[in-house]
Amino acid sequence: MKSSFLITVYDLLYNEYGPQGWWPIKSLSGQNGFDDRGYHRGDYSYPRNPEQRFEVSLGAVLAQNTSWRNVEQAIEKLLEAGLCSPEDILKYPLTELTELIRSAGYFNQKAIKLRALSAFLKAHSQKNHPSRRELLYVWGIGPETADSILLYAYHDLQFVVDAYTRRLLIRFEAITGREGYDDIRTIFSASLPKDLSLYSEYHALIVRHVKERCRKLPLCQTCPLLREPSSEKNLCAYGINYKK
DNA sequence: TCCCAGGGGCCGA
DNA sequence: TCGGCCCATGGG
Secondary structure (H helix, E strand, C coil): CCHHHHHHHHHHHHHHHCCCCCCCCHHHCCCCCCCCCCCCCCCCCCCCCHHHHHHHHHHHHHCCCCCHHHHHHHHHHHHHCCCCCHHHHHHCCHHHHHHHCHHHCCHHHHHHHHHHHHHHHHHCCCCCCCCHHHHHHCCCCCHHHHHHHHHHHCCCCCCCCCHHHHHHHHHCCCCCCCCCHHHHHHHHHHHCCCCHHHHHHHHHHHHHHHHHCCCCCCCHHHCHHHCCCCCCCCCCHHHHHHHC
16 A cells, blocks of 8 residues: 555545544643543643543543443543542442443443553553553553553554544455454554654544544545545545445 | 444353 | 454433
């Protein structure tokens, strides 16, 4: 795949949707530069302290296979209970922790996952960020969650691949769908400039675009990726077939 | 009522 | 290694 292809896709998505403000930080909602849901569009300097990094990390676990609206409620309750650090989570009763995060679904599993992550972060030096390998060793942290934490909490240059990314590339016929997580991750990291804001924004834009347009039953008529006349091949093979 | 969400662990083949 | 199953709430 030509590297310019993924950059063209990025430019088109950015022009259509603008900065997405990921990762939102609930504890800063309403403050200068943040909307009432904690989004901070176009500013990639957050999180800035251990508490904010921890909130993003908790959110990455809570967001597993769960809509963000449900995650927001859980984060809000964690904040209300004053759980802002790994130590806070670890000393909080498990049954009560489970109740706080009920809205995020899979609450029995996720309460244990939050504890496992907290135990890891407590044992780990908070000064320099954890490695990908270390995070993957933590129970409940898979590749997507690890990369989300590294990119959005620790500003480490890791491209986040999710089900939306996979669907988008399948519809471009850029992948078959049988590729593993790391294969798809490499497609992006090999093609894109090493730029933190680009990585952060690209993943967020893919989520926005696929949720909104590239659904299971896609809305190709208004797809911003079908307006590029200079593309030599697709842009979206699915859309081309769809229009026939 | 059904389907899907900003996945990951576990288990059997 | 890989597919299938389980976890679970809430909104459309």
